[in-house]
Amino acid sequence: MRTSDFDYHLPQELIAQTPAEPRDASRLLVMDRRTGMTEHRLFPDIGEYLRPGDLLVLNRSRVIPARLHGTRAESGGRVELLLLRQKSPGLWEALGRPGRRLRPGDRVVLDGPVPEARYSSNSSSNSLPGIEAAILESDEQGVKLVRFSPGDVPLDGWGETPLPPYIHERPSNPERYQTVYSSEPGSVAAPTAGLHFTDELLEKLRQAGIEQAFVTLHIGLDTFRPVQGEDPMEHHIHTEYYEVSQETAGQISLARREGRRIVAVGTTSVRTLEQLGLNWERAGIGRDDPAQGATGQADIFILPGHRFRLVDAMITNFHLPRSTLLMLVSAFAGRNPILAAYEEAIERGYRFYSFGDAMFLH
Numbered sequence: 001m002r003t004s005d006f007d008y009h010l011p012q013e014l015i016a017q018t019p020a021e022p023r024d025a026s027r028l029l030v031m032d033r034r035t036g037m038t039e040h041r042l043f044p045d046i047g048e049y050l051r052p053g054d055l056l057v058l059n060r061s062r063v064i065p066a067r068l069h070g071t072r073a074e075s076g077g078r079v080e081l082l083l084l085r086q087k088s089p090g091l092w093e094a095l096g097r098p099g100r101r102l103r104p105g106d107r108v109v110l111d112g113p114v115p116e117a118r119y120s121s122n123s124s125s126n127s128l129p130g131i132e133a134a135i136l137e138s139d140e141q142g143v144k145l146v147r148f149s150p151g152d153v154p155l156d157g158w159g160e161t162p163l164p165p166y167i168h169e170r171p172s173n174p175e176r177y178q179t180v181y182s183s184e185p186g187s188v189a190a191p192t193a194g195l196h197f198t199d200e201l202l203e204k205l206r207q208a209g210i211e212q213a214f215v216t217l218h219i220g221l222d223t224f225r226p227v228q229g230e231d232p233m234e235h236h237i238h239t240e241y242y243e244v245s246q247e248t249a250g251q252i253s254l255a256r257r258e259g260r261r262i263v264a265v266g267t268t269s270v271r272t273l274e275q276l277g278l279n280w281e282r283a284g285i286g287r288d289d290p291a292q293g294a295t296g297q298a299d300i301f302i303l304p305g306h307r308f309r310l311v312d313a314m315i316t317n318f319h320l321p322r323s324t325l326l327m328l329v330s331a332f333a334g335r336n337p338i339l340a341a342y343e344e345a346i347e348r349g350y351r352f353y354s355f356g357d358a359m360f361l362h
Contacts, residue, residue: 002231007340014356019176031341036340047210050263051261053260054211055261056213057272061268062183062187063183066159068110070111071109071111080097082096085145089271091295094144103135108132111128113157131151132149163354164354167355179194179195189219192355215269216241217271226301232327235301240318247293254290261313262311270302278300
């Protein structure tokens with residue numbers, strides 16, 4: 001298995017720059033992973049492929065306004081910081097641009113409140129004094145340890161919602177880069193398969209007997225890190241915080257015992273479920289044993305050959321070439337069928353990546 005095995009050519013014009021309006025107006029490619037057969041539908045048709053009793057698992061993580069701008073205190077040069085993970089109050093891991101020029105000992109004076117602050121209920125940030133970021137450490141992968149002073153940075157007023165580098169137009173309303181059910185702040189990228197759902201569609205599915213459960217996985221650094229080497233096994237995947245409540249664990253366990261399908265919405269839900277399944281297996285928790293919730297750092301890396309423990313079907317977007325996410329969906333449905341489906345989607349003009357169209361793999 002080589003990284004180049006997961007490469008494909010995507011015309012630039014198929015990279016979606018804006019979200020579909022309304023949210024559920026996107027297209028849906030349905031693929032039967034047993035036969036490789038595909039169908040082409042619209043996303044609201046997803047209910048025709050879900051069954052009463054299915055358990056739909058959604059990631060409720062919310063994107064934080066983690067992109068900060070400022071100037072170097074020493075030279076006045078422009079700096080951008082992307083916060084990745086809070087270590088303690090005022091102390092964050094971050095990526096910096098220009099990364100190589102930001103070294104331990106450097107100080108960054110942050111710009112003031114940004115236009116996105118109008119969507120925030122936190123209006124007090126407008127009257128705060130200037131905030132500085134001190135670079136404390138920098139590792140070999142370019143991750144900085146940053147301390148803010150005189151206090152932690154008020155993200156709801158001073159930060160922008162980070163968007164992937166291939167999106168060049170900021171949505172007029174940053175809520176369009178959040179799922180309608182997001183409630184737990186912590187991600188630096190959206191769980192984009194969930195962007196297609198509206199409140200009305202979720203309610204329609206509930207009325208059709210499709211159960212819903214929520215997990216949390218905060219998306220971090222690996223969203224921004226392509227696989228560099230030819231051997232994916234040598235790729236270092238960073239951990240991401242996840243949480244499965246006792247209630248949700250009970251829903252998952254009951255669905256498994258009753259033979260009902262567990263349908264993951266997005267690769268982040270897949271990672272959370274498979275981390276949970278691995279935890280249960282290691283702890284010797286069988287189908288008939290009481291379920292246990294979990295919280296911690298997900299470190300599971302899903303590549304072809306992975307034995308799926310909890311996920312029976314998934315809703316996902318179309319992923320970047322040579323990415324860990326393309327490897328994950330290939331592990332679930334097969335590399336050749338996935339690449340063939342991607343080729344078909346390209347021929348039919350599907351929209352790709354975060355604001356793009358969706359797939360249902362079952």
